[in-house]
Amino acid sequence: MPTVTMVGGGQLARMTHQAAIALGQRLRVLAESQDDPAAQVSPEVVLGSHTDLAALRKAAVGSHALTFDHEQVPTEHLEALVAEGVNVQPPPQALIYAQDKLAMRTKLSELGVPVPAFVPVAVAADAVRFGDEHGWPMVLKAVRGGYDGRGVWMPETAAEAETIARDQLAHGVRLLAEARVDLKRELSAMVARSPYGQAATWPVVETVQRNGQCAVVIAPAQELSEDLAAEAETLALNLAERLGVVGAMAVELFETHDGILLVNELAMRPHNSGHWGMDGARTGQFEQHLRAVLDYPLGDTSALAPVTVMANILGAPEAPAMSMDERLHHLFARIPDAKVHMYGKGERKDRKIGHINVLGDEVAVVREKAERAAHWMSHAVWTDGWDPHGE
Ligand code: AIR
Numbered sequence: 001m002p003t004v005t006m007v008g009g010g011q012l013a014r015m016t017h018q019a020a021i022a023l024g025q026r027l028r029v030l031a032e033s034q035d036d037p038a039a040q041v042s043p044e045v046v047l048g049s050h051t052d053l054a055a056l057r058k059a060a061v062g063s064h065a066l067t068f069d070h071e072q073v074p075t076e077h078l079e080a081l082v083a084e085g086v087n088v089q090p091p092p093q094a095l096i097y098a099q100d101k102l103a104m105r106t107k108l109s110e111l112g113v114p115v116p117a118f119v120p121v122a123v124a125a126d127a128v129r130f131g132d133e134h135g136w137p138m139v140l141k142a143v144r145g146g147y148d149g150r151g152v153w154m155p156e157t158a159a160e161a162e163t164i165a166r167d168q169l170a171h172g173v174r175l176l177a178e179a180r181v182d183l184k185r186e187l188s189a190m191v192a193r194s195p196y197g198q199a200a201t202w203p204v205v206e207t208v209q210r211n212g213q214c215a216v217v218i219a220p221a222q223e224l225s226e227d228l229a230a231e232a233e234t235l236a237l238n239l240a241e242r243l244g245v246v247g248a249m250a251v252e253l254f255e256t257h258d259g260i261l262l263v264n265e266l267a268m269r270p271h272n273s274g275h276w277g278m279d280g281a282r283t284g285q286f287e288q289h290l291r292a293v294l295d296y297p298l299g300d301t302s303a304l305a306p307v308t309v310m311a312n313i314l315g316a317p318e319a320p321a322m323s324m325d326e327r328l329h330h331l332f333a334r335i336p337d338a339k340v341h342m343y344g345k346g347e348r349k350d351r352k353i354g355h356i357n358v359l360g361d362e363v364a365v366v367r368e369k370a371e372r373a374a375h376w377m378s379h380a381v382w383t384d385g386w387d388p389h390g391e
Contacts, residue, residue, distance in 0.1 A: 008069030009036030011343035019286035030059035065293040089246040089293040096278040099270040121175040124165035143174035149212025188273035189236035192288040201233040217310040219276040248289040279339040279357040280308030305359035311374035314355035319347040320380035
């Protein structure tokens with residue numbers, strides 16, 4: 001059976017490993033530390049950095065495909081691996097559009113795909129000029145490297161934009177400026193594609209963001225017209241094909257008040273907006289990602305319930321005194337149908353340390369339950385006031 005190498009040892013690699021076990025495969029991970037979520041569970045850990053070509057080579061030896069838990073690997077290293085015969089999936093010429101936001105915006109514009117207005121920022125004055133033209137607040141983004149709200153700024157004034165841009169540019173961070181979209185909500189269209197060219201989408205979901213980070217996912221997105229859902233899925237399929245994507249891809253979308261879809265970001269790997277499918281879809285994203293990078297036929301992506309809600313368990317500002325183990329006992333006692341996925345991570349404020357999936361019929365009921373469960377796991381506090389040690 002094949003071995004797949006995943007670069008990065010975070011929760012995405014950990015959950016991919018879980019899927020690999022069921023398929024009888026081995027997932028080898030290149031992790032920074034033995035404590036990383038995937039390194040804790042994988043039998044084949046190569047310790048090293050994703051910026052070190054020698055470590056990447058070591059992790060790739062003998063594996064059938066090399067894929068990613070994050071997008072931070074230098075493109076020149078990936079090209080070197082491809083030249084040496086490593087099966088890098090997604091290939092570097094596709095992955096670049098998930099690594100480099102300027103390349104992505106430029107390519108999507110060329111393809112006629114709607115994106116927010118944008119401009120590269122070479123000097124701070126470029127950002128100020130863009131804000132003056134498109135209105136304040138505006139968005140400044142690091143071209144490479146940001147995620148979960150990191151590498152994104154929303155200056156309200158020209159002075160603020162100037163300060164941020166100067167500071168970041170001085171630190172060698174490449175920037176782009178974007179118009180802030182007046183959005184109704186954020187959606188995600190996920191797709192997986194194989195080298196053979198087979199592709200399958202999951203139902204389009206709504207991603208609820210808090211503090212620039214995904215907090216909740218509602219699958220499928222509620223009150224989304226069939227036309228708009230079809231448009232989003234078609235867009236994901238077309239982009240996967242035109243960009244030559246292999247593996248899972250999330251197309252993060254803004255839905256405007258006028259019902260227009262704009263592409264925000266692309267992620268070419270399993271993605272937080274697909275976690276609902278571990279319990280809520282016939283084939284989840286982690287299994288599908290493995291099938292895709294190994295060029296197997298893809299699995300059925302249909303939903304198993306009318307609605308699934310995923311709520312992230314985020315680290316509390318201060319870890320609660322109650323142990324995680326005890327929190328889990330109480331959670332199971334109160335909500336036996338909550339599906340819990342913990343990542344084996346230390347509790348740090350707002351860090352994604354796990355997630356909860358709840359399936360059901362009524363979105364309001366399912367969402368309340370999932371969020372109550374996730375909040376309990378983060379804070380050891382029930383949002384409805386229940387006292388686990390009371391009468
Ligand atoms: N990740 C990668 N890009 C975005 C996200 N959320 C996942 C990957 C990565 C992990 O988050 O699995 O390894 C890093 O999480 P943290 O909390 O250690 O920064």
